[in-house]
Amino acid sequence: MEAYLGIDVGSVTTKFAVLNRDDELVAHLYLPTQGKPTEMTRQGLARIKEQLPPEVNISGVATTGSARYLAGVLVGADLVKNEITSHAIGALHYFPGAQTVIEIGGQDSKIIIIREGMVTDFGMNTVCAAGTGSFLDHQAQRLNMSIEHFSRRALESTAPVPIAGRCTVFAESDMIHKQQSGYRTEDIIYGLCQALVRNYLNSVSLGKDIQPPIIFQGGVAFNQGMVKALQEELETEVIVPTHHEVMGAIGAALLVHEEMVNRQKGSKFKGFSVSEIKYHTASF
Numbered sequence: 001m002e003a004y005l006g007i008d009v010g011s012v013t014t015k016f017a018v019l020n021r022d023d024e025l026v027a028h029l030y031l032p033t034q035g036k037p038t039e040m041t042r043q044g045l046a047r048i049k050e051q052l053p054p055e056v057n058i059s060g061v062a063t064t065g066s067a068r069y070l071a072g073v074l075v076g077a078d079l080v081k082n083e084i085t086s087h088a089i090g091a092l093h094y095f096p097g098a099q100t101v102i103e104i105g106g107q108d109s110k111i112i113i114i115r116e117g118m119v120t121d122f123g124m125n126t127v128c129a130a131g132t133g134s135f136l137d138h139q140a141q142r143l144n145m146s147i148e149h150f151s152r153r154a155l156e157s158t159a160p161v162p163i164a165g166r167c168t169v170f171a172e173s174d175m176i177h178k179q180q181s182g183y184r185t186e187d188i189i190y191g192l193c194q195a196l197v198r199n200y201l202n203s204v205s206l207g208k209d210i211q212p213p214i215i216f217q218g219g220v221a222f223n224q225g226m227v228k229a230l231q232e233e234l235e236t237e238v239i240v241p242t243h244h245e246v247m248g249a250i251g252a253a254l255l256v257h258e259e260m261v262n263r264q265k266g267s268k269f270k271g272f273s274v275s276e277i278k279y280h281t282a283s284f
Contacts, residue, residue: 003019004060004253005058007075009070010033012133014040015030016048017253018056019254026051026052030219033106037067038281041071058269058271059257059260060267061075061256062078062081064081064249077269078263078269081251081252081255087112087248088251089251089255090250099213099214100112100114100214102205105132106133106219109124125203125204128167136220143185150189150225153225154193154223155228161183162194163192165195165196193229194232197230198233215240216239218245221245
């Protein structure tokens with residue numbers, strides 16, 4: 001079985017996707033990075049191997065994400081690509097007519113503008129965590145509920161409370177103030193979702209020509225409150241792909257498949273045995 005592996009090592013989560021020769025997803029994995037990109041890449045390789053049949057032949061490997069170069073050296077990547085390209089290719093594979101890709105991850109967010117199958121513009125937020133998954137996780141923990149419960153409670157809101165969402169510190173203090181004032185928890189949670197969406201649209205996507213179809217990717221797309229708030233603010237449908245959380249890894253796998261078809265020599269992949277080697281990282 002010929003297969004292609006995409007690895008997306010982000011600051012909060014590490015994603016793996018394996019596609020067959022027909023570019024169908026045959027295995028995927030979503031792990032917390034926990035500040036240990038080399039360790040999670042090793043663990044991920046071992047776990048993704050368990051999902052694959054014994055006769056699989058990895059014919060190409062690509063890495064993407066904030067630790068893409070480190071992961072690339074570790075596994076012997078044939079291709080190292082930035083997240084913008086990987087997410088755009090992943091979206092276009094499932095939605096060829098996509099014109100806008102919204103991607104919100106653990107610690108950054110981005111917007112990708114696509115016209116006629118080509119990336120024409122993009123924006124990123126890499127200096128502030130407001131509106132990202134880590135902030136939403138923190139607020140769910142502070143309210144003593146799982147992120148899944150947090151997401152469901154947002155949909156129960158009937159009168160969302162305005163929350164200051166320009167900064168995580170101000171948003172949290174505003175939420176505490178609203179709780180102390182007696183507002184319902186679900187209204188505070190959905191008010192936060194609305195605030196984070198406004199923050200995203202006023203910073204990351206400011207000045208961008210947002211046109212449907214709009215594809216919402218990344219781990220934050222699990223949060224139904226954020227999906228609903230985006231649809232209300234943009235006044236149009238927002239599509240969440242089935243495997244939205246691993247779309248960067250899927251895009252990387254698609255890109256390396258294309259690369260290896262045009263390349264005469266075989267893959268540089270070091271094999272799944274990499275997962276058994278102990279690595280020591282150093283800087284110079």
